[in-house]
Amino acid sequence: MSARTPDPDIFLYDTLQGRKVRFVPSTPGRVGMYLCGPTVYSDAHLGHAKKEVAFDVIRRTLLHFGYQVRYVTNVTDVGHLQGDADEGEDKLQARARLERLEPMEVADKYFWSFVRDMDALNVLKPSINPRATGHIPEQIKLIEELIARGHAYEVNGSVYFDVRSWPEYGKLSGRKLDEQAEGTREAVREEKRDPRDFALWKRAEPGHLMRWDSPWGVGFPGWHIECSAMSLKYLGEGFDIHGGGLDLQFPHHEAEIAQAEAAGHAFARYWMHNNMLTIGGEKMSKSKGNFTTIADVLSQHDPMVVRFLLVSSHYRSVTEFSEEAFQSAQGGYRRLTEALHEVERRLPTAPERDDPALREKVAAHVQEFEQAMRDDFNTPRAVAALFGLTTDVNAALSGEVGRPALEAARDAYRQLGGNVLGLFAEGGTAGPDDREVVSALMDLVLEARQNYRLQKQYAEADRLRDTLTRVGVTVEDTKDGPRWRR
């Protein structure tokens, strides 16, 4: 499947056009994707996980359908202020003071924390992972281009984008250029020609730690400019897909487009936005304080189950997170893995006989899955296809199944559930040595229990099983002998 020609029939919802459109990359067979990454000043929460997994699945789907994908996602390690206008500390600096660290130590700490979370969730590493602080010259250059073209102006060492000079401002979010931005502080509003103008560069006040030289004096870049500069640098003019959270649509993405296009650069051709993750019906967010960090969740739950939960709803739908939803995901996920493991357990000793009926059913479910993913990456329908596959596979497994059909089933699980949805990462904290020891011990215990059972000493047999149950090991008696799992 990896050598197939790129699939021409992928449809995705483009926020810019407000509808589902056929996806046609600018260069046949290749896709350039940019995703707005985290600001690394605190631990990532489940909302970030939803975004990262959503776009990871999109990337994996494109790979599955034969595209070569360059996936760029940034790290925002410049602390931005509370809005364009505020003075005082930025978020990184505030955190640094709290933790008695340098701002860049904070950035580094939470960057690596983010990397760990993503690894656990089986999110593929980005092709390129640029940091904002490493691209100050690129940002300055873009700002200079904007000034040269008359779309930006400098005031007191700060540079603002001139919204009124760019009529297309608002095209992504569908906002009219009526009066907005009432909340901007007076002092800064006076610097702006229009309250909706946004900062490209801010002069650094005396206490501000993160500062760089620029043509306009010592300062730091505005929030939006980094993404325009870095996406263009690594993906080129008119790259294919730009993604991010729905809450970034305005003003962040709107500003990104305006900056890039007003400077004369063709920008992203398709815009994709994931919806929010909610808890108790409300958006999980740092400012609301109703968040659960990824690390917290992973200390309690299997990361693959977390991923399964996220993938069980569509990326453009709100995902409700609750303990009950999680329990449900756990049950469903186990159903899939049990079937896959049974298929793989049988494979080495399977007869050569062909089972065309099962093979055809497997192929039909593969079709359903791919069709669902082609239709704006409809993961819930794709997951349903995996369950359909599982029902047919389990039914067949009640008898003897030949190797060709088992291989077809295994490939379906591995390629679709594994490669595309990313659900079957080989996790486990126990090292290979531990696993070997555990396996040997379990063989001994189960053998002992079988002896009790054969002698009808069920009390003893159950005592062994109960003890194992207490430590989280489930024992199952099957026609072929006992099995265990944890």
Add this chain to the structure above:
RNA sequence: GGCGCUGUAGCCAAGUGGUAAGGCAGAGGUCUGCAAAACCUCCACCACCGGUUCGAGUCCGGUCAGCGCCUCCA
């Protein structure tokens, strides 16, 4: 207030006008020493009220409820 989205079974969640996918939980059955897993069967007046249509969860209008963005937020 402006713009936008959503309301589908106890819970989660799909749904391209033609008598409601899937999962979890639940009920009954098969299998089993008992269990577990698996399999079979059962389980929805699609928020409400109108309208369009031969036919609407799906289109249009209205009502109610909730949510998001407009300020940092994935």
